[in-house]
Amino acid sequence: MAGARRASRRRYVLLVILLTCLTLITLDTRNGRSGPLGAMGRIAHRIVSPAQGAVDDVARPVGDWWDGLINSGNLKRDNRRLQEQIAALRGKETAADQAIKENIELKKSLLLHNLLEVKNVTGLIVGRDPGNFDPTLTIDKGSETGISVDMPVIAPEGIVGKVIEVWNGGAKIQVLTDPNFSVGVQTPGHGASPATTGIASGQVGSHDLAVLFDAGTSVLRGDQIVTSPQSTLFPSGLAVGTIATATNQPGNIGVNATITPYVHLGALQHVTVLLWSQGTPGPVLPTTTTTSTTTTTTVPGSTTTTRVGG
Amino acid sequence: MTRASRLGALIFVIVITQVAVFPHLRLFGVVPDLGMIVALAVGYQEGPEAGAIVGFVAGFGFDLFLSTPLGLDALTYAIVGYAIGVLESGLFRSPRWLPSFLGVVGGLAGGLLFIGIGVLVGVGAVKGTQGVVTISYAALYDALLAPLVFFLVRRVLGRDDRVRDAWSSR
Incomplete structure (x- = not known):
């Protein structure tokens, strides 16, 4: 009983x-x-x-x-690969310097001020992926610095993800490889083929992003992908990654592509949160007024600003 | 200090360790489910009711730090803790390798449960075969740590045969 x-x-x-x-x-x-x-x-x-x-x-x-x-074999391989990359990048550096100088001169001459100036907060990563199905980062800066949910997060190499949770003293970031993450992206134009936009999303079990472009889009392996002007989550022009693969869908109804992000999430120590919310261009885009002799650029607020795009 | 408060303190330490330490100690890219191993150990030693309650508390504590739906780990750990408590009553012997075996079996069962419910509630990261691979590695990691966690739980709870019945008669 x-x-x-x-x-x-x-x-x-x-x-x-x-x-x-x-x-x-x-x-x-x-x-x-x-x-x-x-x-x-x-x-x-x-x-x-x-x-x-x-x-x-x-x-x-x-x-x-x-x-x-655990990864001693991989470390040796990575070391060799990085040495080769350094050698290749040294060769490109001179050409890039020249292009940057030329770019600056051209912008000056056109009086274009299209660099975004965005208030931002840099945070130290204090936690990452506590679970096996939770691709997130935790930083040591939170609501006390003005960070709020859905703000974009970047690193010097490119976009990292978005803020999904904030508290006083910390914030949680959903990284761009999370299958629930998506971002509007844009390809570079190729000759007569114009730049095309699409929505890139994280994939299960992969560090690459998947994107479907319209049929006929010219996408080449190695193309540099940036955030699109239609993106509601990120300011446009931020670096995302490079095209790793591009294949036409059966029936030629679109182009399936994968993007390898520039950021190496495992190596990140700090990230920058852009204090920018979707649909509020005011605090981000500089208002430019040009008179006959002077140009004035005004950004509301007076906290740190940084240049994040071009 | 009562057994309940000692157990509460152990769960707190386990959750903090899981959140702060084990992300740095990944094996094959995965972290173990320490909370689930505690639920297994308590379920094995104290019976199904205790296993379910401790599993719920440990899982809920861990859920607070995850972006997956709140209650998902709590549900998984509670069911696994309860099931081990029920199965344990049919065991006649307790060989030395039993904690590791329970770690693998519990890890796999809990992982599959997590994936199943996760798919239903729209957790994108659990879809596909990669999810099964991940929980398989995590179950192996659980097996490695299970003897240590079972030992800790035994030390915290002490050996008292009357206690097993006390959970249900309270």
């Missing part, structure tokens, strides 16, 4: 737990982390962030040693 009652109680406890979990999953999926559930997450982050930062300082060298131990 007592055994049956105990078994019944066990099933009752399991049922309560299952129903609680299903309710939590439903609420979180429908409403996101904006309500009380989100507040709990933010409180947990605030409690753990200082410890996470301290542990990170200690664990990073240990992690580097561990990586060296």
Whole structure:
């Protein structure tokens, strides 16, 4: 009798737990982390962030040693590949310097001020991918610096992702390789073929982004891809990556392409959050007024500004 | 310090370790599920009800740090902790390799459950064969760490045969 009652109680406890979990999953999926559930997450982050930062300082060298131990073969291969790349880049540097000088002169002569000036905050990465299906980064700067959800995140090499959660003292970033991440991108034009735009998304089990361009788009391996003017998430012109593969879809209804991002997420230590929200061009794009003799560029606010595109 | 508070402290430490330390100690690119191993150990030692409750608490604690839906890990860990508690009652012997074996089996079962529910609620990262490969590696990692976690849980809870029944009679 007592055994049956105990078994019944066990099933009752399991049922309560299952129903609680299903309710939590439903609420979180429908409403996101904006309500009380989100507040709990933010409180947990605030409690753990200082410890996470301290542990990170200690664990990073240990992690580097561990990586060296586990991936020693890859490290040697990477080292050889990087040496070759350095040699090739040295050769290109001179030509690039010349092109940059020429570009500056041309812009001066055309009085174009198309470089974006965006208020930004640079954060140290204190946590990454805590789970196996959670491609995120955690940084040590949060709402106190003006960061809010959906703000774009970049590194010197190119875009990194977007902010998905913020609390006082930290923020979580969804990286661009997450299958739930997407960004508007643009190809360079080739001769008579104009630049084309598309939506690039992360892929399951891959570090490349997938994108479908319209049929007839001229895309070549190695083409440099940037964010498109139609992108609501990122200012246009930010570097995304290079075309790795491009194949025509059967029936010639489009061009399937993959983009290898410029950023190496595993090597990042710092990232920059652009204090820019979609649909608010005011704080980002400089207002340029040209008189007969002078040009004045005004950016609202007075915090740090940086040049992120061209 | 009561057993419950000791267990609570262990869960807290486990969650912090999972979030702050193990992302630096990946094996084959994956991290272990320490919370799930704790649920397995408690379920094995204390019975299904305790396994489910501890699994829920550990999973919920871990969920707070993930971008996957809140409650997904809590549900997975609770079911696995409960199942191990039920299966344990049919075991007559406890060989030394049992924690590692439970780590692999629990890791695989929990991982598949996570993927199944994840697909239903739209978690993009779990789709495809890559998800199965990931949980297989994670289950092996769980097996490596399971003897240590089982040892810790045994030390925290102590050995008391009356306790197993106390979870249900409370």
